[in-house]
Amino acid sequence: MRGEALSVLSGHPETGADPAIGRAAALLGGARRPVIAGLGCDVDGVRAALRLAAALGASVDHAARAHGRSELRVLADSGVMTTTVAEARHRSDLIVLAGPGAVAWADHAKAFADAGGLYSWRGERGVLCLATGGARPAHVATGTPVAALGDGMSLHRVLSLLRARVGQKPVAPLPGNGPALAAIDAVALQMKSAAFGVMIVDANDADHVTLDALQALVKDLNKETRFTTLGVPAHHHGRGAHLVSAWTTGGHLPVGLGRGYPEQDDWVHDAERRVTAGEADALLWIGALGPDLPAWAAGVPTVALIHHGATANTADVVIEVGVPGVTHGGVLMDAVRDGFAAVDAKAPQPLPSVAAVIAGIEAALIGGNP
Amino acid sequence: MAALTFTLKATPPERLDLSALVLERLTGLDADAIKALVVGTSRDGLTVGDLFDVSGDDPADIRLSGDERLDNIGRGLKGGRITVEGDAGIYLGRAMKAGLIAVSGSVRGPYAGTAMTGGTIRIAGDAADAVGGAVPGAMHGQAGGLITVAGHVGAYAGDRMRRGVLVVEGYVGDAAGARMVGGTILARTLGTRAGAGMKRGTLIAKTVADLEPTFVPTGTYAMPFLTILRKWVESEVPGAGALVPSNPMRYRGDMAALGKGEVIVG
Incomplete structure (x- = not known):
């Protein structure tokens, strides 16, 4: 599992992601109450995030709060x-x-x-x-x-x-x-x-x-x-992320997996509230489609998956990921057609997807010391 | 029998789910079984014994040292008394049917008393949003019983309230009694959008901030039921009877909805 997941990335050594993945896995695996937030990514990325949340006992939230x-x-x-x-x-x-x-x-x-x-x-x-x-x-x-x-x-x-x-x-x-x-x-x-x-x-x-x-x-x-x-469609693929959560966990975001089963709660699992109240001890920020890492993330150890050009100054581990529909293909909610659609890469680049990076982190957890 | 007392050893590291600490679920459990109950909400699986010193043996008289991370206190309570020394979190007294919950501090999480059908919640400090309000997806908020708050409360108090009484001696935030279908909210001051979308029910306050124009003035009355209400409120919450006016202005609304509710100001 570890070899397979990392081989996805090892073809792209210029991202320098592999050692960063080890550090990300150590940071997240050592946490007892982690939060996964932002969640601006394609369907595969959201599915990977929910799978990782189940392994870590994390809360998962999306940046498009008003929609949820x-x-x-x-x-x-x-x-x-x-x-x-x-x-x-x-x-x-x-x-x-x-x-x-x-x-x-x-x-x-x-x-x-x-x-x-x-x-x-x-x-x-x-x-x-x-x-x-x-x-x-x-x-x-x-x-x-x-x-x-x-x-x-x-x-x-x-x-x-x-x-x-x-x-x-x-x-x-x-x-x-x-x-x-x-x-x-x-x-x-x-x-x-x-x-x-x-x-x-x-x-x-x-x-x-x-x-x-x-x-x-x-x-x-x-x-x-x-x-x-x-x-008006939710920003940063919000509708798609909520739908993936609905068919995966039975509820829209935010959802918590701390007790080993999904619990939907708008207040308890709100990422910003959890971090600012000191209830989170690690944050995985996913911003392949944006948004930028918010100011409230400064108070918690952070792994940030961000697109090229984005900044995450307060993050401890920063991994640059590709953008679905730009650097690699992916499945995204199409707001005009009101359904999921596969989109091709407009300008392919050898950057890892969110799903590949999370699979790498998960493999490092299993192979390492969660 | 001595009161069953749970004293926090330290500030809990995570939110705790205390729905198990009610009379009907503790009856028949010995001290070891109570200490083994899981109340943590992370994969650590923290138990009562990990977090609290436990003493006493009467589950009909529970005493808790409070913290804003203690959730679901008295959830589904069917009898007995729970006393919280300090603050409480979300879902205090949710769906309780009978008994008493007294909080000496403030309720820092929303939805206190949501879906309660009987019993009494007394809060000595303030309360957060949606006291007596409906949780997302629920048809009703408070559906019976009495909630009293000595301080102020946040927004959406009594959202989708159905029955029962909510007494707030201080200020109430935005959209109190929103989408209400029954029950009574008595407060010193109601915030903006009071009664937004209410179908039935009664809001009573000394002043209302910027009442919506979909509430129609119907005149000034001496309503006999206010005298009865004042007497009852004074017996339940000494000093709060003065919040009930004697010759108030009455507005009917929300005309945007059914329009059979009322806002009484004076």
């Missing part, structure tokens, strides 16, 4: 209605951008840069901005002027007012500096009049209570028309 703590929580709490980017692009005649993160993503991903012409019966696409703080999309094709509500209000309040008015319930007198009741009713009518509306939201803009309100509004709208949601 808010978005997946609402999925478990109340259920969600959701669609894919392709459906939203072609079928939707009303794109609702809820919060500034939705506008930023729509512009960045350019998913709605054209009108999407698969169905001739679809009417003109409308765009509505809710509580975006004045942000408007620059790269979203629309047949009508972009409508907006609540630029100066919290997303929670705008959604609550719309829920009340869609349900034809009264609301308290509104302050003079906010939108008039007529403006709220006009937007409620616009949403009800859509044949197929899609509400886009970034989980970083909302907690679970606000996301629950958003899903409840969508359910209310579905009494009269069709409406659904689209979550």
